[in-house]
Amino acid sequence: MIEISDKVVRSTIFKRPSNSYKGMYGRVLLIGGNLNFGGAIIMSAEATVNSGAGLTSVATDINNLCSLHSRIPEVMFIDWRDAKLVEAIENSDVIAIGPGLGLDAQAKLLLKLVKNTVKSTQTVILDASALDLLAEDYTLLPVNAKKIVLTPHQKEWERVSQIKIPFQEDGDNFAVLKSLFPDNNGILVLKSNHTKIYDCFGKVYQNPLGNPGMATGGMGDTLTGILAGFCGQFSAKIETVASAVYLHSLAGDELFKKHYVVLPTQLSAKIPQLMKQFSLE
Numbered sequence: 001m002i003e004i005s006d007k008v009v010r011s012t013i014f015k016r017p018s019n020s021y022k023g024m025y026g027r028v029l030l031i032g033g034n035l036n037f038g039g040a041i042i043m044s045a046e047a048t049v050n051s052g053a054g055l056t057s058v059a060t061d062i063n064n065l066c067s068l069h070s071r072i073p074e075v076m077f078i079d080w081r082d083a084k085l086v087e088a089i090e091n092s093d094v095i096a097i098g099p100g101l102g103l104d105a106q107a108k109l110l111l112k113l114v115k116n117t118v119k120s121t122q123t124v125i126l127d128a129s130a131l132d133l134l135a136e137d138y139t140l141l142p143v144n145a146k147k148i149v150l151t152p153h154q155k156e157w158e159r160v161s162q163i164k165i166p167f168q169e170d171g172d173n174f175a176v177l178k179s180l181f182p183d184n185n186g187i188l189v190l191k192s193n194h195t196k197i198y199d200c201f202g203k204v205y206q207n208p209l210g211n212p213g214m215a216t217g218g219m220g221d222t223l224t225g226i227l228a229g230f231c232g233q234f235s236a237k238i239e240t241v242a243s244a245v246y247l248h249s250l251a252g253d254e255l256f257k258k259h260y261v262v263l264p265t266q267l268s269a270k271i272p273q274l275m276k277q278f279s280l281e
């Protein structure tokens, strides 16, 4: 097991060349946010924009349009019932699906659409409701993607893996990963107070940072947004995923020094400044 350190983050985040343009830093599509959980996908989107994605789009329920645009004008909106969504999936480098998605027929349809549309050049992140849908039907896993990142909290992983909490053996998690991803293209971010990240080749990173102030709804949605931003800009490998997890907790720890509770949106706002520091070190 490797403990994630500043060094991993420094090797991930690079100084941007002066001739940079938005097309170089990833087209990210986030899918989620039903009538009840619109805030979840808005928090993800805020994190994706703050973590430097070149272009961020959100496919969500039409009722979220005004709140999304008034909160984050940098983000483009797609009605998730619009047929244009297929094109949006095809044109994205990273697709993250799940925050606030829900478990109804529309949610299943969207996950199936992602599964049937993604190609071997794209990265897919599955979080929250998408993981619960996956636990009910493993054929929904978008195995054609170049990389598939699963980001369950403990309960979600229990449902997907059918291993009971507490997860004591890394070997059990590797076995499930191997069975889900015969092409070895999966990464597992098993979230907890000491999040662990596994690939299919036996590598495991552990996050030394984080704090109980982060036990706030939306904190995982925010991590998903950062992961999507990082995978869009930097290569979609385990070190990039580990860097996103580490930076999320580092931002949380900075806030926790002076705040009893760490708010996901305040954490997001800290990300650009931290990325700057790591790009200079």
Ligand SMILES: NC(=O)C1=CN([C@@H]2O[C@H](COP(=O)(O)OP(=O)(O)OC[C@H]3O[C@@H](n4cnc5c(N)ncnc54)[C@H](O)[C@@H]3O)[C@@H](O)[C@H]2O)[C@@H](O)CC1
Residues within 6 Å of the ligand: 036, 037, 038, 039, 040, 041, 098, 099, 100, 101, 102, 128, 129, 153, 154, 155, 156, 191, 192, 217, 218, 220, 221
């Ligand atoms: N503002 C919003 O709109 C929010 C919407 N959310 C959405 O709500 C939907 C349901 O997600 P939830 O995660 O609440 O529901 P889940 O039912 O998946 O998880 C909560 C349950 O898991 C148990 N649990 C055990 N270990 C846990 C651990 N380490 N961390 C978290 N829970 C643990 C809890 O006790 C609880 O019973 C998802 O679509 C999610 O994205 C949440 O992300 C919270 C914020």
Ligand SMILES: Nc1ncnc2c1ncn2[C@@H]1O[C@H](COP(=O)(O)OP(=O)(O)O)[C@@H](O)[C@H]1O
Residues within 6 Å of the ligand: 128, 152, 153, 191, 192, 193, 194, 195, 209, 210, 211, 212, 213, 214, 215, 216, 217, 218, 219, 220, 221, 222, 223
């Ligand atoms: N006590 C804690 N210590 C460190 N990190 C925590 C703690 N509680 C929660 N977190 C972090 O917050 C996030 C919670 O994710 P999740 O449960 O999916 O939240 P949500 O679905 O509400 O957005 C994870 O990244 C987890 O590691």
Ligand SMILES: [Mg+2]
Residues within 6 Å of the ligand: 127, 128, 153, 220, 221
């Ligand atoms: Mg979550």
